[in-house]
Amino acid sequence: MSSSTLPTPSMFPFGPVEIAFDGAVLEPRAWTIEQSRWAVELHTAVPDGPVAEMCCGAGQIGLVVGVETGRPLVQVDDHEDACGYARRNAAVAEVASDVRHAPLDEAFEEGELFPIILADPPYVPSDETGKHSDDPEHAIDGGPDGLDVARECLDVAARHLAPGGVVLLQLGGAHQAEALCGHATSVGLTCVETREFAPDRAVLLLR
Secondary structure (H helix, E strand, O other), X not given: OOHHHOOOOEEEEEOOEEEXXXXXXXXXXXXXXXXXXXHHHHHHHOOOOOEEEEOOOOOHHHHHHHHHHOOOEEEEEOOHHHHHHHHHHHHHHOOOEEEEEOOHHHOOOOOOOEEEEEEOOOOEXXXXXXXXXXXXXXHHEOOOOOOXXXXXXXXXXXXXXXXXXEEEEEXXXXXXXXXXHHHHHHOOOOEEEEEEEEOOEEEEEEO
């Protein structure tokens, strides 16, 4: 669905931006702006270049980074409606964003590198998605242990992280971050720090 054919949306204030979305797209969570803020905090310590955001949904996390840093974005989601909203929201926020509707492993060109990579994958275990009946299942289902898409994000990030860059991965708590670090090491990334915002809310920093 293109941004010009989207239905009348709901609106969600998210820091310096206002995000349009509808029931086909995961409603923004206020706490996830902490992922944006951490990226803004780190951006002066990494090389110049665009920010990549995987599993971007309506685009809010990357858009805050774009507004606050002036960096252009490459935002990726495998859901057409999410990409339509991400384009719409980027245009309203006046942030340059190349929004790509594609599977993660096909979204970036060989040799395309980013100094900041954000990933906001589904992380709810498949057998627990029924607890979140108001959310689109495709936006929250992370597979049997909740980490299938997160592992794929790390696989892709390892191939496209610029030297000296950082990865910020949103997860369902510090226990998920701990469970992922072995996989991160296997693909050449190092877990550096986890910031936990609640038992089911965390962001993991990798290099």
